[in-house]
Amino acid sequence: MRARPSEVVLTSGGTESDNLAVIGTYRARRRADDRRRRVLVSSIEHHAVLDATEALAAHEGAEAVLLPVDRTGRLDVAALEAEIARDPASVALVSVMWANNEVGTLQPVDDVVRLAHAHGVPVHTDAVQAVGQVPVDFAASGVDLLTVTAHKLGGPVGVGALVAVRGAELEPLVHGGGQERGVRSGTLDAASARAFAVAAEPGRRVAARPRRPGARAARPAAGRRPGGGARGGAWWARRSTPRCGCPAT
Numbered sequence: 218m219r220a221r222p223s224e225v226v227l228t229s230g231g232t233e234s235d236n237l238a239v240i241g242t243y244r245a246r247r248r249a250d251d252r253r254r255r256v257l258v259s260s261i262e263h264h265a266v267l268d269a270t271e272a273l274a275a276h277e278g279a280e281a282v283l284l285p286v287d288r289t290g291r292l293d294v295a296a297l298e299a300e301i302a303r304d305p306a307s308v309a310l311v312s313v314m315w316a317n318n319e320v321g322t323l324q325p326v327d328d329v330v331r332l333a334h335a336h337g338v339p340v341h342t343d344a345v346q347a348v349g350q351v352p353v354d355f356a357a358s359g360v361d362l363l364t365v366t367a368h369k370l371g372g373p374v375g376v377g378a379l380v381a382v383r384g385a386e387l388e389p390l391v392h393g394g395g396q397e398r399g400v401r402s403g404t405l406d407a408a409s410a411r412a413f414a415v416a417a418e419p420g421r422r423v424a425a426r427p428r429r430p431g432a433r434a435a436r437p438a439a440g441r442r443p444g445g446g447a448r449g450g451a452w453w454a455r456r457s458t459p460r461c462g463c464p465a466t
């Protein structure tokens with residue numbers, strides 16, 4: 218992935234990495250400048266991003282802006298541009314996933330970085346479903362923060378990483394002994410980290426287990442969050458399926 222070892226913050230997986238990226242960045246950026254309250258996320262993010270954003274809106278004065286996508290699930294770049302242009306100084310961060318977990322659409326991460334960085338806004342991308350499937354080059358992408366998890370690569374569950382550029386503005390969510398650059402304290406699970414590293418070696422990705430003959434394909438639960446267009450409202454309040462019903466694990 219072309220990340221330096223010092224850029225890798227080991228976590229318990231994609232969910233924690235997404236939470237650290239969204240909440241940790243919001244808190245750090247808002248602390249530095251109280252105007253930075255808007256969190257711009259695509260409307261098709263994984264719930265680890267959407268619900269972290271929800272929590273910030275519900276409890277910490279954030280304004281959640283859901284960016285629309287087209288019928289293929291691809292981000293509306295013009296909408297992102299307009300949202301940033303509306304008031305660049307109020308944007309805490311932009312989070313747009315690299316590849317969608319339900320339909321696989323690859324997002325225009327280059328455009329996101331270009332538009333956000335023009336105003337000094339950091340970019341997070343959830344690359345859980347991309348790493349191991351498509352080339353992911355952290356350094357070349359220009360993103361500030363990238364989420365990856367081991368179990369999508371054939372590694373164990375319960376370990377992942379937030380890859381963060383050295384200067385990333387991040388407030389820790391877990392306090393303690395100062396491990397992992399001080400943003401994720403706790404004694405590391407070395408065995409899981411090693412297994413993650415082995416799984417992440419180029420060419421090591423374990424192929425998905427074939428389905429049992431005759432098994433029915435998994436279908437997305439009905440009533441999942443809307444595919445796009447909603448913004449800033451309480452989309453989570455309308456969600457009718459349980460969170461644990463995530464179809465794309």
Ligand SMILES: Cc1ncc(COP(=O)(O)O)c(C=O)c1O
Pocket residue numbers: 229230231232233235263265314317318343345346366367368375377465466
């Ligand atoms: C896009 C995406 N982000 C985050 C996660 C959560 O990762 P983890 O299960 O490692 O917490 C998943 C899990 O399927 C995912 O598909």
